[in-house]
Amino acid sequence: MNSILIKDIYLGGKSTDILIENNRISRVCEHIVLPPECRPDIIDGRGKAVIPGFANMHTHAAMTIMRGAKEDMSLHKWLESIWKLEEHLDDELVYWGTKLACVEMLKxxxxxxxxxxxxxxxxVKAASQMGIRGAHSFVFIDLGDADKAMMQREACIKTYEESKNWGDTAIFEIGIHAAYTVCEENIIWACNFAAEHGLKVHIHIGETSxxxxxxxxxxxxxxxxxxxxxxxxxxxxxxxxxxxxSDSDIQVLGRNKVNVAHNINSNLKLASGYKFKFQELVGAGVNVCLGTDGVASSNNLDIMETMKTTAxxxxAWRKDPSAITLSQLIESATKNGYRAFSLEGGEIKEGMLADLSIIDIDNYSFTPNINFEANLVYSAHSDCIQTVICNGKIVMKDRYIAEEREILSxxxxxxRKLLLGQS
Amino acid sequence: MNSILIKDIYLGGKSTDILIENNRISRVCEHIVLPPECRPDIIDGRGKAVIPGFANMHTHAAMTIMRGAKEDMSLHKWLESIWKLEEHLDDELVYWGTKLACVEMLKxxxxxxxxxxxxxxxxVKAASQMGIRGAHSFVFIDLGDADKAMMQREACIKTYEESKNWGDTAIFEIGIHAAYTVCEENIIWACNFAAEHGLKVHIHIGETSxxxxxxxxxxxxxxxxxxxxxxxxxxxxxxxxxxxxSDSDIQVLGRNKVNVAHNINSNLKLASGYKFKFQELVGAGVNVCLGTDGVASSNNLDIMETMKTTAxxxxAWRKDPSAITLSQLIESATKNGYRAFSLEGGEIKEGMLADLSIIDIDNYSFTPNINFEANLVYSAHSDCIQTVICNGKIVMKDRYIAEEREILSxxxxxxRKLLLGQS
Structure with a gap:
């Protein structure tokens, strides 16, 4: 059995031990003593804190390959130039782009x-190799072309069958690009297919005016x-x-317990709008999560930064410094994402999936450490993340990821080839 | 003569060498060959870029000691609780708080x-010891009390005289807290004193409705x-x-070539307002700079983060993704601050003050590096800052600051004593 014991780590204002067995957190208590035959990997947690892994609930991972390529443009010109780049996508670009995204997300x-x-x-191949939990959408986008729509349904069935061999950390889901890019027939077919097979559906709604x-x-x-x-x-x-x-839209989403992924950095940078109705959505029953969107629009995949900008x-737009609480922010960045996928995770509690980070708090960002959550959200940056455990395995240790150099290269x-035409 | 030679560093899209002699950048060119008798400190710039030092043009440095202490409160309650804490300030708190601020600013x-x-x-003592360039305001704040006002004038003259011994990196300036906290007589007296002695005046204007x-x-x-x-x-x-x-206020500030320090994170977090008229102010002739405000309101002192949030x-509020350019942002965070203090700095150019940072670009945030400025502003975090040179001296080397452990402690x-009453 794969096991990890984290000793003397800061959690909820005090020092604790955490035992991970296989892919779950099996014990959280002050002092864990194991029988001598147990030989877990031991992590020294002194000067460190443990936090749940973040859930980035909306991204286009491989767009890392376009980082910084299109800046300071009007939305229309930006979209056109991105689409032009996307015509050149292939398996290799998506594979390495996703790998870079995984490096960045783990870090x-x-x-x-x-x-x-x-x-x-x-x-899927890229993310699975990196050991990160990924939900991968089979994307429906037909622009009303009936032949294309039919072909996508066939491809969806085929990919779904293949997904049964994807392994532990990859989740197959249905992607519907948006109501305006997918025909009615395909939207209905895809959602029925999802319901029939117990799949989630990932869709863009209400991004722009x-x-x-x-x-x-x-x-x-x-x-x-x-x-x-x-x-x-x-x-x-x-x-x-x-x-x-609209107010009535919020009620519809709430009544149906829909999950919403809020992507503030992208919405701000593309000037799509920023008056996200966080509290109204929560009040109506929506499970509000956070996302970064793709790097082409938000330039990085940093959920810690996203928590701060969201807050x-x-x-600001509510004109109320108490408009959102620290615990709401942290939950929307962690356990709400797991909940959206019906996963037991995003919390440091016995029985949860062992998806977590060990962070350095012996630094200026956490000094003084009177309010750990405030320091995490408002003061620190993601470089405090030291070691990441996903599905019970150490996927980054002391900021080291084995494949990183190769991926950057x-x-x-x-x-260079894609953006500058240089080989 | 103190000299530093930075070899093969990325600047403006190509590799260059930079020579620093005493406290100035003396040469910037592709390949610097020095006579054998010169023995500069050599810094290997490969995989790194050089950027001008940032200017944090408005802060209350020692407020680091209150980091995270007062969160999610209405502005009124927040202010009251901060003032209550400030009653307990003393030399020791300000000294160590400023030292922590300097650690954070250098990092x-x-x-x-x-x-x-x-x-x-x-x-002044704290900042000078850390080797960072600091402008320190003698603060006028009398709340209309004539005796206090007179005492402050006397103290100002005394501090000004003492400031002549402050050394190279400390700048004495006049601080006027605000129009509503300083009596007319003192505002006029302080500004006349500043003009007479060639001093800058640091004042809060138009923070809240x-x-x-x-x-x-x-x-x-x-x-x-x-x-x-x-x-x-x-x-x-x-x-x-x-x-x-108002529009006419903007014209007044522009006509008089006033310097304005914009503190977006503080303005957002305290819900003071966010519709800062960046382009109108620049258009009118104002020198727009960036600041963080104190840690009590914005939680950290990170100008890189401030550039991103500003943009x-x-x-977003302009509803225009091209509302501000990368070069405007970077200038407002660097050379505009130096310009406000009539200092030749904030640019990597021969003759400028040697205030600069060497940053790591061999990482995911700068991959790909098609657009360095976009990566700096939108993708990277301040942990890319490796080595900082201020006034020609290395003040942080590979993220190491000698006194850091002692300061944190x-x-x-x-x-603990101030915030929790524990000794």
């Missing part, structure tokens, strides 16, 4: 990510109302963005 | 900071109009915040 303490991109097999205006013009209702008429909402839906919602913007080579 | 690449706090001699409303009620005009009537504006004024300005919020002890 910033993320243990679960919700991906929606192309060349799914390459993304344009999307709302177009939907009102074409369907005479909001995107949420349109999708509600198709009967898709349930606790198995993970909706990214949800910036542009600052909520406080491959991405540099491929990006 | 995040700041080489110049503009401070406004109490126990100025202790702050309440301040604006009160001024309109009491003086029948905006704070800027009120201060303009007193004739204080000039290129020697450094005004912190300036969130609540995101400008883009002292602040922990003092904060």
């Amino acid at each position: 910033t303490g993320t243990t679960l990510f919700n991906d929606q991109y192309f060349f799914i097999e390459s993304a 344009q999307e709302l205006q177009d939907c009102l013009r074409i369907h005479g209702c909001t995107p949420v109302e349109y999708l509600d008429r198709l009967g898709i909402f349930s606790p198995d839906i993970i909706a990214a963005h949800c910036i542009w919602l 600052l913007v909520q406080k 491959q991405v540099r080579k491929l990006s | 995040t690449g700041t080489t110049l900071f503009n401070d406004q706090y109490f126990f100025i001699e202790s702050a 309440q301040e604006l409303q009160d001024c309109l009620r009491i003086h029948g005009c905006t704070p800027v109009e009120y201060l303009d009537r007193l004739g204080i504006f000039s290129p020697d004024i450094i005004a912190a915040h300036c969130i609540w300005l 995101l919020v400008q883009k 002292q602040v922990r002890k003092l904060s």
